[in-house]
Structures are given as structure tokens and as C-alpha cells.
Amino acid sequence: MPNQAANNSANRNVTLVLFHNDLRVADNATLLKASEMSTDGKLLLVYASLLTDILDDKDAYRYEAMGQARQQFLHESLADLNASLIQRGNRLLYFQKDDEALDVFTQLSDLIAQQQVTDICISQKADYNQNKVYDLLQAKYPEIQWHIQTTSTLFDELPLESLPKSFTQFRKQIETDYDLLHAEKDIAISPTPETLAPLPDNMQSRNEYFFEYQLSNQAGRDKPSQQPSSFRGGELNGLKHLDAYFDSDAPSTYKTTRNALDEWAHSTKFSGWLANGSLSVNMILNRLRRYERDMIANDSTYWIWFELLWREYFYWYAVTHQQKLFWFKGIAQHAPSTQLIESLLAQWKNGTTQYPIVNACMNQLRTTGYISNRGRQLVASCFIHELGLDWRYGATYFEQHLIDYDVASNWGNWQYLAGVGADPRGCRQFNLDKQTQQYDPNGEFIRQWQGNPQKSD
Ligand SMILES: Cc1cc2nc3c(=O)[nH]c(=O)nc-3n(C[C@H](O)[C@H](O)[C@H](O)COP(=O)(O)OP(=O)(O)OC[C@H]3O[C@@H](n4cnc5c(N)ncnc54)[C@H](O)[C@@H]3O)c2cc1C
Known part of the structure; x- marks a missing residue:
């Protein structure tokens, strides 16, 4: 990639957002923070694919290429995010391992140096490996200010002194101290930025960084097949699904149907959009509360909250146990007596x-x-x-x-x-x-x- 000196001296700051599992514009505190900080500056909005490849032991358990369905869902999510960013005056820059075999970490580092980035905005993560890569970036550019927001959980930090050993203890304590399902006020939602600061001038025509260009390259190499399911990635599709689900009777019978092996309406199917952040858990919870107020509150509606708490529990479990999440013996004293055959x-x-x-x-x-x-x-x-x-x-x-x-x-x-x-x-x-x-x-x-x-x- 050619080196191009940046000329951002006239700008107060150059802010870079590193998207990961926060692929939305609504209720996205990270994007909001970046947009507020860059009103007089420039903004780089980046998705860096497989950034963790830089870490040595990443493929220890035979991680091969991402499956086609997952890849397609992710690409749909990124395409939708890109469209929303373009509407607001900027666009998504996409990094993947390029043909000259430059790893994504190096490409991203080059961009940061060329553009004299002053601030980086990210969402808080439970992902040990992703956090390790952020640490590497931080060590490489100690002068850059980092701004970390919460976008994927109900709580900004573990709301208890320490993580209880079991989910049941966790749930009981949360329900006693913070019963969000029945709280008086809705959970606060971050406003959606209406406009975004532009790209730095010298990036405006660098098509090779643009998501559309990168994706067409990728599609040529490895075209995903049509996904034979009802999951369509992206914030718009996630919000449509959220409406459709809570406009139906399905929530009122969730507890009795959730264990079924198939059928679209038998469980919420929020997980894909939640996992890559196209839907915010706060917005889901507010819709659930509205359903309880306006339609019906029963065991089934309670159980949706119960399952969202499982998700929350595992998030803080991963934050608490760090790399032990990947250890054979996990957080136990002894390893299982199983092996690879x-x-x-x-x-x-x-x-x-x-x-x-x-x-x-x-x-x-x-x-x-x-x-x-x-x-x-x-x-x-x-x-x-x-x-x-x-x-x-x-x-x-x-x-x-x-x-x-x-x-x-x-x-x-x-x-x-x-x-x-x-x-x-x-x-x-x-x-x-x-x-x-x-x-x-x-x-x-x-x-x-x-x-x-x-x-x-
Ligand atoms: C071995 C194993 C691996 C799993 N891997 C994942 C994963 O990578 N990503 C993922 O989101 N879920 C995972 N789950 C949890 C669960 O199976 C899925 O969240 C759920 O099936 C998704 O469908 P749904 O959205 O219709 O869930 P629903 O039954 O409608 O639940 C509503 C939401 O609650 C959360 N939730 C429900 N069950 C669990 C659970 N057991 N643990 C954590 N959160 C839960 C999810 O966010 C889900 O969208 C895994 C479960 C098992 C047993």
C-alpha cells in the first residue's frame, strides 16, 4: 500500500472508531462519543476483519475459514452499517488480509500512522484475544487517547462485588438489586448521530479502503451461497425482526416453545443481531417491558429476560476469567478425561x-x-x-x-x-x-x- 503523508494539521483531531460487535448506529455509545469528539475534526470508521490473526496461538483448535452462513450474515451486517454511515456523511473502511500478504494489524497500524490519529473509540469487550490486540495497538501508539464505551451489555461494569459462582446466585442478586425488567423508567438509549464528521481529505478517494470495494474483491474470490434461512444481517433487518416478534403472540408462549428444535417463532431469534451488535440489548429489553405493560406479563415474558440475563452472566464470566475461558480445565481444578480423536x-x-x-x-x-x-x-x-x-x-x-x-x-x-x-x-x-x-x-x-x-x- 503506498505511503501517503497525512495533512491533518488544520484539524483539531482525527478520531478512529474500531467497530467490532457494535455494528449499528442506534444506541451506539461508541459512535456517539466519536461523533461528539470529531465535530471539528475528521473521522475514520473502520472494521478490521480477523485482527486477532496477529496472535500466535489463535488457530490452536483447528479454526478454519469462517463458515459461509456466518460470513454472509456478517457481510450483510457490514453493508447495512456502511449504508447508514454514508447517509450520515462518512463511510465504512474495511480491512482484510490483502493479496500482498500484509496482515490486518499492520494495515491498520499504517493507517493510524499516516492519518496521525489522535483518538480511538472502541466498545468494551469480553473478548480476551481482541483486547490483547487493542493492548498491542495501545503500546505501539501510546500518545493516542482511547475512549471505551459500553454497547453490548445491560450494565457498564459488573454490578456486583464479584461474579457469583453460579448463574442462579447472579440472577437472584441482580433481581434484588437492579430489577431492570420492572424498573419504573425505560433503559436510557444513546441518541443516534444525525451527521458524522467526514473522512480526512486525503482518504476521500481511496476506494481501495472502502467496504464496497473490499467486499467485491472478496465476493469474487469466495462467493457465499444464498443463506437458506430467515436470518438477514444488518441493523435494519434486526429492528424489523424486533418489531415483528413483539407485534406477535410469540413472546407470550416463549417458555413453552423455546426448547423446540426448529420453527422460527419458537424462540426469539435475536442472537445473531445481538452477537454482532446490530441490535442493542437495551432496545430489546425496552420492547419486552412495553409488551409486558401493553399486552401480557407472564412466565414466558419473564423467561425472555431470564435468558438475556444468561447472556449477561457469561459476558461477566468471560471478563472475570480471561484466558481461562479457553483452557481445557476451564475454571475447574481438574481437566476432563477426554481427548482429540x-x-x-x-x-x-x-x-x-x-x-x-x-x-x-x-x-x-x-x-x-x-x-x-x-x-x-x-x-x-x-x-x-x-x-x-x-x-x-x-x-x-x-x-x-x-x-x-x-x-x-x-x-x-x-x-x-x-x-x-x-x-x-x-x-x-x-x-x-x-x-x-x-x-x-x-x-x-x-x-x-x-x-x-x-x-x-
Ligand atoms: C454449546 C452452546 C454454545 C452456544 N453458543 C452461543 C453463541 O456463540 N452465541 C450466542 O448468542 N448464544 C450461544 N448459545 C446460547 C443459546 O443457545 C443461543 O443464544 C440461542 O439458542 C439463540 O437463539 P435465540 O436468540 O432464539 O434464543 P432465545 O431462546 O430466544 O433467547 C433470547 C436471548 O437470550 C440469550 N441466551 C439464550 N440462551 C442463552 C444461553 N444459554 N447462554 C447465553 N445467552 C443465552 C441470547 O442472546 C438469545 O438471543 C450457546 C449454547 C450452547 C449450549
Whole structure:
């Protein structure tokens, strides 16, 4: 990439926003902060793909390329964000590993140096690896001011003195001290900036940085197939789904349907938009409160809050336990007695185990990037108990494919099921026959996702 000296001396500041899991303009305290700080300056709005590749041990558990469904959902989310930023007078700059093999960290560092960036705005993260990369950047440019906002959780910081060992203790304390579901006032939403400061002058025609240009390059190389599910990425689609969900009767029966293996309305399906930040959890909670006020408040509506608290718990769990989130023995004293067996790992991934229900779920995951919570529990339990595999390889495969991949919820749930996490009962094994009878009594789900091994002649 050619070096171009920056000429920003006339500007008060050059602010750079590093988007990650905050891909929206509404209720985005990070974008708001950047827009307020840069009124007389210039603004660089950046998404740096796979920034953590710079770290040595990132691929330890066979992380291969991001699955197509996850990639497509992410690209839709970024395209929508880009459109919103263009409407406001700026645009999204996108960094990915380029053909000259410059890693993303180096490309980003070059931009920071060329543009004489004075301030960097990010959202607070539970992501240990992403935070390590931010530390590297901070060490490289100690003169830059960093501004960190909360955009993905209900609380700005852990609202308790320390994180309780179990979710139940956490929930009870939160509900006693901060019952957000029944609080008098709605949760405050950050205003959406109407306009944004422009790009630095010398960046205005640097098409090679623009998201559209980078994406068309990418699409040429590795075109994602149409995603055969109802998930469409982006803030606009997320907000439409939020409206549609709370305009329906589905919330009033959520608790009785949430364990189903399939069906769009049986659970909220907020997870993909929540995970990459196209939807804010505050806006979801406000809609839930409105539903309770205007429609009905019952066990089911309460249970949506309950599940959002699980998400919150795992976020603070990841912040508390840092790199232990990825350790084989997790936060426990002893490692499990499982191991990596390549042939069994391949069977699980390809949906060719001897367990039709597991195969069906894995086929659904590979094709759509989504499986229900019950499906995740079954395939993870099979992975750990029936196949006796090292849980970290399963978590990594989920990371590759889930459109709602979230570092805290994914690794936290896997640890929980492997008996090395926050489960006071130690270890959970699901009886796959019983679960099949209960959740797929007529075999429809297994047929739809071809869970029965194909018989060869
Ligand atoms: C092994 C395993 C891995 C998982 N990996 C992820 C992941 O990477 N990303 C992710 O968002 N969820 C993960 N989950 C949690 C859960 O399965 C999904 O959040 C849920 O299935 C998403 O569908 P939904 O939005 O319809 O959920 P709903 O049932 O409608 O729940 C509403 C919201 O609550 C949150 N939530 C629900 N259950 C959980 C839970 N057990 N842990 C944390 N948050 C929860 C989610 O944000 C979800 O969108 C995992 C669960 C397991 C067992």
C-alpha cells in the first residue's frame, strides 16, 4: 500500500472508531462519543476483519475459514452499517488480509500512522484475544487517547462485588438489586448521530479502503451461497425482526416453545443481531417491558429476560476469567478425561455419527449457521460424553459456523456442559434417545436435515 503523508494539521483531531460487535448506529455509545469528539475534526470508521490473526496461538483448535452462513450474515451486517454511515456523511473502511500478504494489524497500524490519529473509540469487550490486540495497538501508539464505551451489555461494569459462582446466585442478586425488567423508567438509549464528521481529505478517494470495494474483491474470490434461512444481517433487518416478534403472540408462549428444535417463532431469534451488535440489548429489553405493560406479563415474558440475563452472566464470566475461558480445565481444578480423536471429530462435523438427532443438528448448523439452544446442548453433550472429545474443538467449530457466535456465550456454554465451568452440578449428559423421543417424536426434524446415515448399496 503506498505511503501517503497525512495533512491533518488544520484539524483539531482525527478520531478512529474500531467497530467490532457494535455494528449499528442506534444506541451506539461508541459512535456517539466519536461523533461528539470529531465535530471539528475528521473521522475514520473502520472494521478490521480477523485482527486477532496477529496472535500466535489463535488457530490452536483447528479454526478454519469462517463458515459461509456466518460470513454472509456478517457481510450483510457490514453493508447495512456502511449504508447508514454514508447517509450520515462518512463511510465504512474495511480491512482484510490483502493479496500482498500484509496482515490486518499492520494495515491498520499504517493507517493510524499516516492519518496521525489522535483518538480511538472502541466498545468494551469480553473478548480476551481482541483486547490483547487493542493492548498491542495501545503500546505501539501510546500518545493516542482511547475512549471505551459500553454497547453490548445491560450494565457498564459488573454490578456486583464479584461474579457469583453460579448463574442462579447472579440472577437472584441482580433481581434484588437492579430489577431492570420492572424498573419504573425505560433503559436510557444513546441518541443516534444525525451527521458524522467526514473522512480526512486525503482518504476521500481511496476506494481501495472502502467496504464496497473490499467486499467485491472478496465476493469474487469466495462467493457465499444464498443463506437458506430467515436470518438477514444488518441493523435494519434486526429492528424489523424486533418489531415483528413483539407485534406477535410469540413472546407470550416463549417458555413453552423455546426448547423446540426448529420453527422460527419458537424462540426469539435475536442472537445473531445481538452477537454482532446490530441490535442493542437495551432496545430489546425496552420492547419486552412495553409488551409486558401493553399486552401480557407472564412466565414466558419473564423467561425472555431470564435468558438475556444468561447472556449477561457469561459476558461477566468471560471478563472475570480471561484466558481461562479457553483452557481445557476451564475454571475447574481438574481437566476432563477426554481427548482429540480426528476420525470422531470429522464424523461429528460432517453429521455422520451414529446419532441421527446429532447429525441432523450438525447438518442444520453447517447449512444455516444456526441451531436451537436444545440442538446445541445435544450436539455438545454427544461431543463430550458419547464421543469423548476435547470440548475446545467443538467450541471452535461453533465459532466458525454460528452466525450468532459470541465469545463469552459460546465458550462459557461449552465449559458449562463439559463440567469445567459455571455449572454447580458438575457435568451434564443428555440422553439422546429420550431427547429424540421428546423433541422429534415423528422424526420430522431428522428427516428434514437428513440425520439418518445414507445407506450404501
Ligand atoms: C454449546 C452452546 C454454545 C452456544 N453458543 C452461543 C453463541 O456463540 N452465541 C450466542 O448468542 N448464544 C450461544 N448459545 C446460547 C443459546 O443457545 C443461543 O443464544 C440461542 O439458542 C439463540 O437463539 P435465540 O436468540 O432464539 O434464543 P432465545 O431462546 O430466544 O433467547 C433470547 C436471548 O437470550 C440469550 N441466551 C439464550 N440462551 C442463552 C444461553 N444459554 N447462554 C447465553 N445467552 C443465552 C441470547 O442472546 C438469545 O438471543 C450457546 C449454547 C450452547 C449450549
